[in-house]
Amino acid sequence: MHPFRFILPLLCLFPVSVQALDEGQPAATKSARLKTEVVRHYAALAGATCRDALQAAEALQSAIDAFLDAPSDATLSKARAAWLDARKPYLHSEAFRFYEGPIDQLEGRINGWPVDENYIDYVEGDAHAGIINHPELYPELSKETIADLNEKDGEKSISTGYHAIEFLLWGQDLDPKGPGKRSFQDYLTGPGATAPHPERRREYLRLITGMLVEDLKTVENQWADHRPDNYRAWFEASATHQSLRKILHGIAALGGTELAGERLTVAYETKEQEDEHSCFSDNTCTDVVEDALGIRNAYTGDYTCLDGTRLQGPGIADLLKETDPALADELGKQIDASVENARSIPSPFDQAFLGADTAPGRIAIHRTIRSLQSQTETMAKVASLLGVRDETQ
């Protein structure tokens, strides 16, 4: 099914132009105009962030192509570096999730986790595990086959996306001090090959990298400017309170539910490496920081693109300042605190969560969870204050 089929009928329901909202009382006009500007600027940030995520994924694809053309320690290192670079803008773009927007439509394919690695490739103790090593079950690897297998046997059966690529670049992380140590020789087909089915492994990596780029392209198209029939056009033309509600819900759900809950609390409680977000590359600490920064970008309306361009404009912070400057200040400080707390978590994350609750790593993780929860509670207050709760579905 085309993921955006729902947009056209919805557009018919919301043909109202933005200007119509400004035709109220003069006192209300300024506030209405600011709200409209916040929505439009948020959409601009989403567009720029998703464009950056796409570009960084395209760079990752080039690096992986170069690696597959000539597997070596050097080309594998470059591919890994490109993966790490590609994560940052994508993580920023997660602030634009959790309201059935463009990313949500494809998120399961783009960023599914945790990955049960033996679903994809060999693991310690089972040299023949995974889709790659079972040509008799999956004779032909194709984008369609792999897409169909994603989440097929449960939510951990992930076959696509960043974390599947991560596993194929790093392998299992069996080293307490560092990330996974997969050898480039896993991708050699002749002498020196270290694992069965190198051809299939190469094809698999090539295919899922291509799928990631295509999916991010779809997302980018939906948030791109000047397209009359995309999600952004609909988002900007919708009643402002509906769009503001989405903006707040997105950053609250990312901080309070996804980040504080699923990504931090679970690993904190289970102390299991499998429960950390980027377990193969040991990039989890960066994941947390960049997500927290994404929330701040959406709140302040300030984003510096990969090419150095700085986008500045009204954010939720500016809107809130009009109504309750003290609350705006409080929330801004809480969001800053979450970023700082996230930065204080010592890497690698899979060591930080070990030990007693008094261990510095665990204290830092717990503090981050608490501050994300606090900011989310404040966002709930803000939602009430801004009156974005009068919805009928």
Add this chain to the structure above:
Amino acid sequence: MAVCLVLALTGKMSASPAGGATTVEDVSRDAFTKPLANLEGERRSAFFVGNSFFNQNWVAAPASTTARDGLGPLFNTRSCSTCHFKDGRGASPEEGRPFTTALLRISIPGSDPHGGPLPDPIYGGQIQGQALPGVPAEAEVKVSYETISGTYSDGEAYTLRKPVYRMEHPGYGAPSPRLLMSARVAPAMIGLGLLEAVPEKALLDRVDPDDRDHDGISGRVNRVWDVGAKAMAVGRFGWKSEQPSISQQVAAAFQGDMSLTTALFPDENFTPGQEPCASLPNGGSPEVGGKVFDSVVYYSRTLAVPAARGSGDAEVRRGREVFNELRCAACHVPELTTGEWREFPELSGQTIHPYTDLLLHDLGEELDDGRPVFDASGREWRTPPLWGLGLVPKVNGHNTLLHDGRARGVAEAILWHGGEAGPSRDQFRSLPKADREALVRFIESL
């Protein structure tokens, strides 16, 4: 501080929120995966930990991850979330294809010492279609569908499909020739804690086995065996109300579906007739320790119900009228109130709209599976809750309904109702098309 985050952020509740203050407003693919809206702080964190165990794949013992081993030897699935994908509902198998999110319960005529189904001496109470390397799987279960044709009063034709099940390639010899078989799809996980919090009295008050009020509707409780209490108890979970509590339901699923032992069910799920299974290592005693088990039970109790949608829509309003006119509400009771539950203040004292009475009703020979479970005859089924039904296509990518998923959508599910529900079904068949569609719309809006 009361967060009520989802409430505050996603808008005013409709006039009758499905799960009271626990309700979340979510219409996405993740609509069934959310914690109770009023679950806060550490209790909210505990939900996510339970979710991780619910999603994780169990592996064969021995393994380096000792917290996650013990799967099999005979099993249907490796994780809870395979069948309850995104905490939603399993689908009926396609013709000739293996079962993935459904399973086949079996028994032989008679009953066990507590009045429950009598297991097949070799294959037990459920067919496990997968096995660890080294032992055979029990069987491949296949379904084929017979087509039943009918027409609405206005002349519009419809077809229903009646499933016929068979076991192929039995791995341990022939099962009893008198085998009783009944398929089950995994039900959605939403709102289970609220249903557990409904006082037993609320169920008993509605019981009317001899139809003394002459409304044509009986309603019985299933008296089932409570393993922990070693006593009979009122059943309220499972398609035949065969489980008295969420904890026993969860333990039964660990044992039956994944062959993972718990304190409540310490035995592996193979029989003496499946001797090769005994030679495989297990994952400890029990395989699912108290902490993990409690965490999954907690999670199962704290999954929220999404809000009803579209109550302002004219067609939905008309559908509600039809729902009442057809007396669907006699069993699909719109409103219940939960009692006080000291450990779960979030679930206590909530006015909820599950559209069930949690009782058994005679659905006629149309749905007779010929396999009694405690007091429930083959014709009797527990009224399933209707909340969230309309989101199943979004969450799970299918719209198959009833205990075995034979119905392809709400209209077919209604058309399958017989027995006590026969008159309502007949009225449905006589409705003008617009009213039939309005009723379906209403049910899908809950």
